[in-house]
Amino acid sequence: MHAIAQRVVIAYGSESGNAKALAQALAAAPCVAALQPQVMPLNDVDLLQAPWGDEALLLIISSSFGDGEPPGNAEGFLARLRQSSSLAQLRYAIFGLGDTAYPNFCGFTKQLDALLQERGAQAIINRVDADIGYADFFARWQSVLEQVLQGDAQAGLALSLRVIAYGENDAYAADILERRQLNHAAPDAEPGAYHIRLACEGSGMRWRAGDTLHVLAQNDPQLLAQLAQWYGAPEAAELLRDKELRQISKGVLRELARLGGSDALKGLLKFSQRQQLEQYLWGADVLDVLQDFCTPETVPLAQLAQLLSPRLPRAYSIASHGEAGHIDLCIRHVRYERQGRSREGMATHWLLAHDGPVQVYCRANPGFRLTGDAATPLILIGTGTGIAPLMGLLRELQASGQPRQTCLFFGEKRQAQDFLYREELESLQAEGVLHQLVTAFSRDGAEKYYVQHALQEHAGTLRDWIAQGAHVYVCGNKQHLERAIGAAFDALLADAEQGAAHDETPWQRLGREGRVHLELY
Numbered sequence: 001m002h003a004i005a006q007r008v009v010i011a012y013g014s015e016s017g018n019a020k021a022l023a024q025a026l027a028a029a030p031c032v033a034a035l036q037p038q039v040m041p042l043n044d045v046d047l048l049q050a051p052w053g054d055e056a057l058l059l060i061i062s063s064s065f066g067d068g069e070p071p072g073n074a075e076g077f078l079a080r081l082r083q084s085s086s087l088a089q090l091r092y093a094i095f096g097l098g099d100t101a102y103p104n105f106c107g108f109t110k111q112l113d114a115l116l117q118e119r120g121a122q123a124i125i126n127r128v129d130a131d132i133g134y135a136d137f138f139a140r141w142q143s144v145l146e147q148v149l150q151g152d153a154q155a156g157l158a159l160s161l162r163v164i165a166y167g168e169n170d171a172y173a174a175d176i177l178e179r180r181q182l183n184h185a186a187p188d189a190e191p192g193a194y195h196i197r198l199a200c201e202g203s204g205m206r207w208r209a210g211d212t213l214h215v216l217a218q219n220d221p222q223l224l225a226q227l228a229q230w231y232g233a234p235e236a237a238e239l240l241r242d243k244e245l246r247q248i249s250k251g252v253l254r255e256l257a258r259l260g261g262s263d264a265l266k267g268l269l270k271f272s273q274r275q276q277l278e279q280y281l282w283g284a285d286v287l288d289v290l291q292d293f294c295t296p297e298t299v300p301l302a303q304l305a306q307l308l309s310p311r312l313p314r315a316y317s318i319a320s321h322g323e324a325g326h327i328d329l330c331i332r333h334v335r336y337e338r339q340g341r342s343r344e345g346m347a348t349h350w351l352l353a354h355d356g357p358v359q360v361y362c363r364a365n366p367g368f369r370l371t372g373d374a375a376t377p378l379i380l381i382g383t384g385t386g387i388a389p390l391m392g393l394l395r396e397l398q399a400s401g402q403p404r405q406t407c408l409f410f411g412e413k414r415q416a417q418d419f420l421y422r423e424e425l426e427s428l429q430a431e432g433v434l435h436q437l438v439t440a441f442s443r444d445g446a447e448k449y450y451v452q453h454a455l456q457e458h459a460g461t462l463r464d465w466i467a468q469g470a471h472v473y474v475c476g477n478k479q480h481l482e483r484a485i486g487a488a489f490d491a492l493l494a495d496a497e498q499g500a501a502h503d504e505t506p507w508q509r510l511g512r513e514g515r516v517h518l519e520l521y
C-alpha cells in the first residue's frame, strides 16, 4: 500500500467553534501532521485555483446552522461550489456536525456532499452525519482516515457513521413509563395536571432541557364516529383517521365556505372579523364547521378527505434533561363541552388514555436552553404547567453538578391542590440547586396574589441579580403572563435605571440583550 495524498487541506465551517476545534485536533494527529496540512475556514478554500490533482485531498469538517444552512465562514464556499462546473480531480471527505433536534439535521454537509458528487468529485470516505455526541464518531472517523491515507481505500467506503434523525415521517415509538396526577382533585380544582414519563433510552434521540417534544397523536374515535354519523357513511372514520380534525387552517375554511356556499363563514373569514373567527374556532373541530356552515351534499366526504391536511404533531415542553434517558412532560388535561358534545385536548387525552407506545420526536428550542456561565444567575418564572421546561432546566443544573444562583417563581391557584412538583422542588432547594423557591397562590388569600406581586416583593434580590447579568426564563399563559412580568420588571428596575437611555423600557433592554427567554402558549 502507498500513501494516497501528498497535500492535505483541512477546511472547517464553524459557528461556535466545535468544528474548528476538531479541524485543529486533526491537523495535530500524527498521521495527518506528517503531511503538513493547511487548516483554514471553508470560505478560504479556492476550488478552482488550488491544484486538486492526484496527490491532494480536501478534508471538510463543518456544522450546520439556521435551517440546515452553512455557518458564516462557509457561505462563500457553498456559493462558489454551486457555480463551479466539473471537479473531477477533487478527492474529499466530509465530517458533518449537527443536532438531530433540528429539522434539517446536518443539512449543510449533506448538501455539500451532494453538490461535490454532482460535479464528479470523489469521496474517499463516506460522509459522516454526527450528532451532539460527536467525539466518539470523530475518533472512529480519524482512525479510518489514517487507514485510507496509508492506502486502504476500502476502509473509507466501508465506513457507516450516520445518525438518523427522527421526524414526522420517522417518529420514535416511546413507551409510557409513568403517568401521575400532580394536583389534587377538588370540586373547584383546576383540570388535572399530569406528569408523564416516556422511555427514550437507546432511541438515539437527542434533546436538551428547554427543547420540545412533538407527539403524533391519533384522532378521537368518538369524533370519527360522529363524523361518520353526520355523513351517514361508516367509511368516513377510516377515510379521515389520519387527517387533522382540530387545527383547521384558513385555507381549509375558505374552501369549506366556497363549497358550502356559506355567506356566514365567508363573512367570518374577513380580516375585520378576525377576533370573532378566533373566538369561534376556540375549541372547535371540523365537525362543528361542517354542522354550522355546510351539508353532506355541499361538502362530499371524498372532497373533505382531500382538503384536510395530515394530522399535525402537538408540541410539549420537555421537563427532563438531555442525559436522563427518559422524557418527562407536564400536561393539563383540558376538558370542555361545546354544542352538546364533550371534548378533550387531542394529544393530551391520547397521552393519558392510550395503551402502548406513543410516536414522538424532539425539536430544538435554542431560545429556551441554558445559557451564560456558572456566574450567570437564573430567574425562572412559571405558572401552572408552564413549570415544565423550568423543571427541565433545574434538572439539567442538578445533573451538571454546577449549580448557579437560581430562583423559581411559581404561580398557581391554591397551595393545597396545585403545588406541582412540590416535593421535588423542595429537595432541589435542600440540595442547593434552587436557591429560592417563591410561590404565588392566587386564591389562598383574601386578595388575588400573582407571580408579578411576588416579583415586587423580591425586588431587592432581583435588582441585584439583574445587575449581575441574570437571565430570565418565563413560561405560561400567553394572554396574561408576558405583559404582567414585563411590567413588574419595568417597575422594579425603574429606579436602578434612572438616567439610562429611555427609548426602551428595562424589560425591552433585557430582551434586546438576549436575557429574556419566553415560552408562552
Ligand SMILES: Cc1cc2nc3c(=O)[nH]c(=O)nc-3n(C[C@H](O)[C@H](O)[C@H](O)COP(=O)(O)O)c2cc1C
Pocket: 013, 014, 015, 016, 017, 018, 019, 020, 062, 063, 064, 065, 066, 067, 068, 069, 071, 097, 098, 099, 100, 102, 103, 104, 105, 106, 107, 132, 366
Ligand atoms: C441556532 C442554531 C441553529 C442550528 N441549526 C442546525 C441545523 O439546522 N441542523 C443541524 O444539524 N444542526 C444545527 N445546529 C447544531 C450545530 O450544528 C451543532 O451545535 C454543532 O456542533 C455546532 O458546531 P460549531 O460550533 O462548529 O458551529 C444549530 C445550532 C444552533 C445553536
